[in-house]
Amino acid sequence: MSNTITSTNFEFPGQKSVYKGKVREVYHLDHDILVMVATDRLSAFDVVMPKGIPYKGQILNQIATKMMADTADIVPNWLMATPDPNVAVGYACEPFKVEMVIRGYMSGHAAREYKLGKRSLCGVSMPEGMKENDQFPQPLITPATKAEMGDHDEDISREDILKRGIVSEEDYLILEKYTRDLFQRGTEIAAQRGLILVDTKYEFGKTKDGKIVLIDEIHTPDSSRYFYAEGYAERQEKGEPQKQLSKEFVRQWLISEGFQGLKGQKVPVMTDEYIDSVSERYIELYENITGEAFVKADISDIQSRIEKNVLEYLKA
Numbered sequence: 228m229s230n231t232i233t234s235t236n237f238e239f240p241g242q243k244s245v246y247k248g249k250v251r252e253v254y255h256l257d258h259d260i261l262v263m264v265a266t267d268r269l270s271a272f273d274v275v276m277p278k279g280i281p282y283k284g285q286i287l288n289q290i291a292t293k294m295m296a297d298t299a300d301i302v303p304n305w306l307m308a309t310p311d312p313n314v315a316v317g318y319a320c321e322p323f324k325v326e327m328v329i330r331g332y333m334s335g336h337a338a339r340e341y342k343l344g345k346r347s348l349c350g351v352s353m354p355e356g357m358k359e360n361d362q363f364p365q366p367l368i369t370p371a372t373k374a375e376m377g378d379h380d381e382d383i384s385r386e387d388i389l390k391r392g393i394v395s396e397e398d399y400l401i402l403e404k405y406t407r408d409l410f411q412r413g414t415e416i417a418a419q420r421g422l423i424l425v426d427t428k429y430e431f432g433k434t435k436d437g438k439i440v441l442i443d444e445i446h447t448p449d450s451s452r453y454f455y456a457e458g459y460a461e462r463q464e465k466g467e468p469q470k471q472l473s474k475e476f477v478r479q480w481l482i483s484e485g486f487q488g489l490k491g492q493k494v495p496v497m498t499d500e501y502i503d504s505v506s507e508r509y510i511e512l513y514e515n516i517t518g519e520a521f522v523k524a525d526i527s528d529i530q531s532r533i534e535k536n537v538l539e540y541l542k543a
Contacts, residue, residue: 232284
């Protein structure tokens with residue numbers, strides 16, 4: 228669709244390199260400045276879908292910006308400015324090669340593993356006698372290795388992270404503390420909106436002067452799972468599925484169309500009608516998660532808009 232941005236090819240002043248992830252494209256400039264563009268690409272099962280989703284990049288960028296502002300008092304982050312609805316500018320960091328996944332409830336990947344009879348995830352025990360979507364006695368940290376585009380993230384235990392030297396013990400203790408503090412704050416913010424923060428992931432990096440900071444997205448529907456708090460207990464009691472606010476609806480649609488990112492499977496065709504419905508769902512997610520009305524940016528020429536806004540910011 229013409230009103231989406233699915234790839235970029237900017238040349239900013241002092242540009243040194245470009246990294247293209249599943250959804251974001253990161254421009255590394257002189258003076259250790261990063262310009263991160265949130266595209267409208269949609270990734271599921273570690274596969275990027277062929278078509279973009281209108282406003283998705285704006286939604287992810289603006290939720291992440293708001294949540295970083297709401298957590299900056301407890302965990303430092305990389306963000307300096309957001310000169311465009313799709314763009315975040317911040318300090319370059321050396322990313323840790325793990326994603327810090329934290330789970331307050333037994334859902335998604337944890338529930339699938341539990342149904343297979345496993346009672347340990349990433350070296351962390353899961354109690355007997357739980358049902359899908361039950362709350363864990365304490366949130367579990369279940370890290371994953373950070374995969375390159377096209378590869379799958381993999382579960383890894385704290386012991387393996389330390390044994391393989393992926394993160395030092397000193398740094399890992401800080402990552403764990405920050406992860407728990409952020410999840411607690413995210414849980415409180417969600418509760419104010421009538422939501423339950425079920426699980427999420429955080430990514431961290433280290434600045435040149437050795438400070439550990441939060442990077443990338445935070446508490447977005449792509450990185451997190453939310454339930455509606457109203458009716459949660461009744462649905463659990465009756466064994467009914469929970470009302471979710473996350474990208475899970477896309478995964479479920481793909482599964483129903485016979486796609487789970489496995490070898491030999493083809494991505495199903497997404498009609499324009501389906502893509503519009505996904506865009507509307509993301510707007511609904513934004514408004515529920517932030518408690519604010521979504522204001523659509525001008526998408527008549529997104530590339531030119533981004534370039535103009537970033538160049539004006541860099542000049543200033």
